Amino acid sequence: xFYREAGQFKTSYYADQAIxxxxxxxxxxxxxxxxxxxxxxAASDFFVGSVMIPFLVFSxxxxxxxxxxxxxxxxxxGTGAFxxxxxxACYKLTTIFPDVPIVAHILAAGFFxxxxxxxxxxxxxxxxxxxxxxxxxxxxxxxxxCFVRIPWLYNNNASGAIEVPVRTLMGIDVTGANATPMVxxxxxxxxxxxxxxxxSNIVHGRVGxxxxxxxDMDIAAELIGIRLLNTKLLAFAVSSFYCGVxxxxxxxxxxxxxxxxxxxxxxxxxNILFMVIIGGLGSLIGSFFGAAFISSFPTxxxxxxxxxxxxxxxxxxxxxxxxxxGALIIAFLIVEPHxxxxxxxxxxxxxxxxxxxx
Amino acid sequence: MTxxxxxxxxxFNLKLGTGAWVLIGxxxxxxxxxxxxxxxxxxxxxxxxxxxxxPFVQMADMPDLLIQTLWDGFVAxxxxxxxxxxxxxxxxxxxxxxxxxxxxxxxxxxxxxxLHEFGFNAWIALALTLGVMxxxxxxxxxxxxxxxxxxxxxxxxxxxxxxxYALIGLGExxxxxxxxxxxxxxxxxxxxxxxxKVFGGFVSLQKLDIAAAVIAxxxxxxxxxxxxxxxxxxxxxxxxDSHKAALSVGISLEQIWVIVWFTAGVVALITxxxxxxxxxxxxxxxxxxxxxxxxxxxxxxxxxxxAIVGGLIIGIGEKVGEFYWGPLLGKGIxxxxxxxxxxxxxxxxxxxxxxxxxxxxx
Numbered sequence: 001x002f003y004r005e006a007g008q009f010k011t012s013y014y015a016d017q018a019i020x021x022x023x024x025x026x027x028x029x030x031x032x033x034x035x036x037x038x039x040x041x042a043a044s045d046f047f048v049g050s051v052m053i054p055f056l057v058f059s060x061x062x063x064x065x066x067x068x069x070x071x072x073x074x075x076x077x078g079t080g081a082f083x084x085x086x087x088x089a090c091y092k093l094t095t096i097f098p099d100v101p102i103v104a105h106i107l108a109a110g111f112f113x114x115x116x117x118x119x120x121x122x123x124x125x126x127x128x129x130x131x132x133x134x135x136x137x138x139x140x141x142x143x144x145x146c147f148v149r150i151p152w153l154y155n156n157n158a159s160g161a162i163e164v165p166v167r168t169l170m171g172i173d174v175t176g177a178n179a180t181p182m183v184x185x186x187x188x189x190x191x192x193x194x195x196x197x198x199x200s201n202i203v204h205g206r207v208g209x210x211x212x213x214x215x216d217m218d219i220a221a222e223l224i225g226i227r228l229l230n231t232k233l234l235a236f237a238v239s240s241f242y243c244g245v246x247x248x249x250x251x252x253x254x255x256x257x258x259x260x261x262x263x264x265x266x267x268x269x270x271n272i273l274f275m276v277i278i279g280g281l282g283s284l285i286g287s288f289f290g291a292a293f294i295s296s297f298p299t300x301x302x303x304x305x306x307x308x309x310x311x312x313x314x315x316x317x318x319x320x321x322x323x324x325x326g327a328l329i330i331a332f333l334i335v336e337p338h339x340x341x342x343x344x345x346x347x348x349x350x351x352x353x354x355x356x357x358x
Numbered sequence: 359m360t361x362x363x364x365x366x367x368x369x370f371n372l373k374l375g376t377g378a379w380v381l382i383g384x385x386x387x388x389x390x391x392x393x394x395x396x397x398x399x400x401x402x403x404x405x406x407x408x409x410x411x412x413p414f415v416q417m418a419d420m421p422d423l424l425i426q427t428l429w430d431g432f433v434a435x436x437x438x439x440x441x442x443x444x445x446x447x448x449x450x451x452x453x454x455x456x457x458x459x460x461x462x463x464x465x466x467x468x469x470x471x472x473l474h475e476f477g478f479n480a481w482i483a484l485a486l487t488l489g490v491m492x493x494x495x496x497x498x499x500x501x502x503x504x505x506x507x508x509x510x511x512x513x514x515x516x517x518x519x520x521x522x523y524a525l526i527g528l529g530e531x532x533x534x535x536x537x538x539x540x541x542x543x544x545x546x547x548x549x550x551x552x553x554x555k556v557f558g559g560f561v562s563l564q565k566l567d568i569a570a571a572v573i574a575x576x577x578x579x580x581x582x583x584x585x586x587x588x589x590x591x592x593x594x595x596x597x598x599d600s601h602k603a604a605l606s607v608g609i610s611l612e613q614i615w616v617i618v619w620f621t622a623g624v625v626a627l628i629t630x631x632x633x634x635x636x637x638x639x640x641x642x643x644x645x646x647x648x649x650x651x652x653x654x655x656x657x658x659x660x661x662x663x664x665a666i667v668g669g670l671i672i673g674i675g676e677k678v679g680e681f682y683w684g685p686l687l688g689k690g691i692x693x694x695x696x697x698x699x700x701x702x703x704x705x706x707x708x709x710x711x712x713x714x715x716x717x718x719x720x
Contacts, residue, residue, distance in 0.1 A: 075512065127704055130455050130515070130659070134651045135704060138697030145693050266645070270519065277516045316531060323527025329520030334505040337513045 003351040019200055036189055040182040049181035054295045056188045057250045062275040062287035063199050064242025069273070070282035071203055072235035073215030074124050078136035079243050079272045081143035084264030085113040086244025087251035088153045091162045095155055102167040102174055103187065106248040113244020114237040116143070121236030125229060128218075140266055147264065164256050175252045184253045191249060195242065200284055202238065211235050212282070274325070278332055280341025289340035297325065413682035425561050427681045428674060433567040435673020436574050437636075440629040441650035442657065442665035443578070444622040449659050450598040451618035452503065455511065457518040460647020461525045462623060466491055467540065467630030467639045472533035474541050483541075491623030499615045526641055537642070540634030547635060570632040577628060578666065581621070590617060598660070652700030672696045 003024050010016040020026045040048050065079050089112035093105040120139035124132050147153060148160070157163055166176030173179040174187055202208055210231045213221035222228055247264065255263060271294060279290020298321045336342055417424045441459055448456040469490050473483035502517050548565035555561075585591040596604040597614045605611060633643060653672050657664025676699075680692040 123701060123704060129511070131655060131704060134655050134697070135701050137648065137651060138694060138701045141694035141697055145690060149687075149690060266648070273516075274519070277512075281512075319527045319531040321527070322523050323531060326520045326522065326524030326527060329523065330502055330517050333509075333513055333517050333520065334502075337506075337509055 002354060003348055019204060033193070036193075037186075040185055045181045048185050051296055051299060053181065053185055053188060053254050055292050056185075056192045057246055057254050058272065058275060058291035058295045059288045060192050060195060060249065061243050061246035061272045062279060062291045063196065063284060064239045064246060065272050066276045066279075066282065066284070066287045067199065067203070067211070067242065068235050068239035069276055070280075070286075071208060071215060072211040072232065072239075074121075074128065074232065074235065075130070075133040075273075076136045076239070077133050077266070077269050077273065078120060078139035078143070080264045080266060080268035081140040082113050082117055082240045082243040083247025083250065083268065084143060084147055085116045085240075086110060086247035087162060087264070088147060089113065089244065090248035090252060091155070091164075092153065094165065094167065098165070098167075101169055102252065103169065103191070106191070106245055106252065109248040110241040110245040113247070114241040117236045117240025117243075118233050121233055121240075124232050124236065137266075140269055144265060162251055164252055167252075175256065179253075179256075188249055188253050191245065195245065196284065199242070203284065207231075207234065215282075274329060278329065278339055280339030280344075283339070283341035285344060286339050286341030289344065293340065294325070297321070297328075416682060422561050423681075427677050429561065429563060429567075431674030431677030432670060433564075433570065433673070434677060435670040436571055437629060437633055437669075438649050438653045438673055439666045439669025440574055440577075440625060440632070441647055442653040442669055443581075443662065444625045444629070445650060445654055446657075446660065446662055446665045447618055447622045447625070451594055452597075452615050453511070453601075454503070454514045454518060455659075456622070457515060458521040458525060459622065459626065460644055460650060461522045461641075462491075462494075462626040463630045463633065463647060464639065464641055464643045465494075465525045465529050465630075466623065466627035467634040468529045468533050468538065470627070470631065471538045471541060471634070471639050475533075475538070480541050487627060488624065491627060492620050495616050495619035495623055498619050499612060503615055504612065522644075526644075530641065537638040537640035538634075539638055540631060547631075566632075566635055570635075573628065573632070577625070578662070581625075582662065590614075594618060649696050652696040655700040656703055672699065675699050 003022075005022045008021075008023055010021065015021070020029060039052065043052075061079060061083060064082075065076060068074050068076050086106075086109045090102075090105050090109035093108055094100075094102060097105070116139075120136060123135040127135060151157075151160075154160060154162055164175050166178065167174055169187070172183055174183060203211070210221070210226050211234075213224070213226055214228060214231050214235075218228060221231075250263065275290035275294045276287065277290070278293055279288070280286025301321050301324065302317055332339070441463060444459040444462065445456055448454055448459070466487060470483055470487045473486050474480055478486065498521065502521060503514075506514055506517055548569055551562045551564045552568070553560050553562050585595060593604070593609045593614055594617070596607070596609055597611065601611060604614075630639070633646075637643070649672065650669075653665060653668040655668075656671055657666070657668030676692050676695050679695045680689075684691045
């Protein structure tokens with residue numbers, strides 16, 4: 001009743017091919033965007049800085065991994081390293097060209113990440129499945145080693161980490177110590193919205209269909225004239241581009257330097273893989289669900305439990321978080337192996353037929 | 359591919375495998391290098407000299423160091439092989455890529471040490487730990503495997519990653535997150551080292567490492583005998599071949615899964631004791647446990663001998679590479695060398711050394 005496409009007739013192919021062909025979807029997206037853009041006016045800096053910004057950054061990385069794993073069916077455990085490539089590339093770029101706006105550097109850093117991704121994607125032409133996952137582990141550990149061992153990458157800093165310089169955009173501090181969470185949030189939000197829109201167009205178009213054909217059955221895909229080499233490498237490139245941008249955004253607009261070496265380790269790769277699986281493989285909105293779930297869960301446990309009157313040590317919270325995330329992943333896989341995105345679809349179907357059962 | 363190619367082979371009707379070609383390649387490089395050194399084209403100080411000649415000169419000059427490095431690699435490889443063995447057991451029987459094997463190693467060792475800290479005698483703690491591993495096997499079968507039967511591989515793989523996190527959280531919550539010391543003396547594991555005199559130098563072998571090697575060999579022998587000669591072992595092999603066929607002759611899959619996860623748990627416990635005795639027991643070992651993955655690639659997912667040989671290749675290759683070639687790249691190449699070896703290997707032989715040819719080459 002609330003969500004019915006009946007009566008919404010399309011009179012042109014253009015209208016029929018729209019990403020949101022249903023009026024209710026358009027209203028929903030507009031409402032979400034409105035909330036997203038007005039949120040900092042209502043919410044506290046703490047909420048914006050430590051809930052919304054991580055959520056957006058992880059969403060971007062999850063979209064990147066989802067393009068590779070969900071849409072093309074290639075498992076990657078090197079996401080963290082590809083994010084790191086983006087961060088370090090952005091750092092080098094902004095050091096060499098300090099006058100170019102930082103957002104341009106963040107996007108340009110994605111191309112470096114994409115190039116590295118293509119190189120490490122080459123084995124995917126001969127192997128797949130778990131074997132490929134192990135192959136991408138090689139990327140993870142090799143790149144991580146490079147981040148520590150090549151001083152040129154971090155400008156020979158004594159700290160051995162990225163020290164984010166102050167960069168302004170139209171006279172306002174965007175990075176560095178004085179950038180407010182609100183400004184950083186708006187920059188990230190703009191990047192995420194734009195890149196999600198691009199991703200949505202890619203996966204709904206010819207390229208996305210090629211990826212899905214390769215995922216569903218590579219031999220059949222080859223038979224109908226899809227070039228596996230180009231398709232798989234393109235998936236690696238686009239995926240790494242998104243991950244690289246996410247990494248650059250993470251380092252420059254969220255962390256602001258510091259703990260750089262740890263930010264891109266193997267656990268980060270797993271974290272993002274969880275988001276993609278929990279959210280739903282092969283679904284853009286699932287990437288957002290998964291990122292929201294995994295990134296906000298520790299915060300919830302940390303601040304939510306004391307609110308309801310349960311007080312435990314912070315070390316125990318960390319252990320419990322680990323345990324709860326593990327248990328939840330298993331529970332989720334049992335209840336709904338297709339992730340939160342499937343629950344969302346089921347919910348939409350229920351809304352469509354309500355108040356009748358079917 | 360082979361029959362067609364050899365038919366078209368013409369005059370040189372000689373078919374060589376990729377392995378042979380790689381060997382020939384290495385031999386050619388060696389001969390060319392030797393000639394270049396003889397002719398004086400390649401001298402000390404060249405970058406190529408440092409990569410191609412210098413490490414071998416070092417090896418020949420100090421054979422005792424070479425033997426020491428090989429031994430270290432052998433012991434490390436043994437431990438990788440034991441972790442990989444747990445993977446292979448579970449993969450063969452249930453087709454699950456058990457990511458949690460590395461964590462099971464730490465969890466078992468932590469339980470053992472933790473129980474001992476709670477005041478149990480070491481041997482009682484050992485028995486109790488075995489009980490815990492059995493309970494874990496039953497729980498995994500009931501909670502994870504049974505509801506997820508018939509799901510795609512990736513889902514089961516993810517479930518074992520979930521299991522990894524759950525085990526880390528559980529272990530740290532019960533026994534605390536601080537690193538612990540393995541109870542070596544209470545379990546009568548030898549300490550100290552033996553110094554051997556070879557080629558005018560000393561090679562020092564830790565008694566513990568020797569014990570580890572012996573125990574590992576005994577365990578592998580016992581396991582293969584178990585697989586070969588017992589009723590349960592036959593059932594396990596039947597399940598590994600085909601789930602459906604095994605079911606149709608009355609083998610209970612649930613039972614087999616519990617047994618195989620328990621066996622993997624026992625392997626994990628023994629590995630954990632060995633490993634914990636060499637360093638300390640903490641979840642930092644998790645990263646090292648990931649090294650079992652390239653071992654699996656080298657050996658193939660379904661081969662027990664492959665896991666052992668792969669483990670030794672990775673262990674020795676990594677230590678030798680780090681010791682002789684590491685300084686050229688600024689140390690620490692141990693972290694990724696194993697994966698690179700596996701990656702290069704995959705390009706030539708995707709099914710592993712002993713694995714079955716099930717991977718599609720596309």
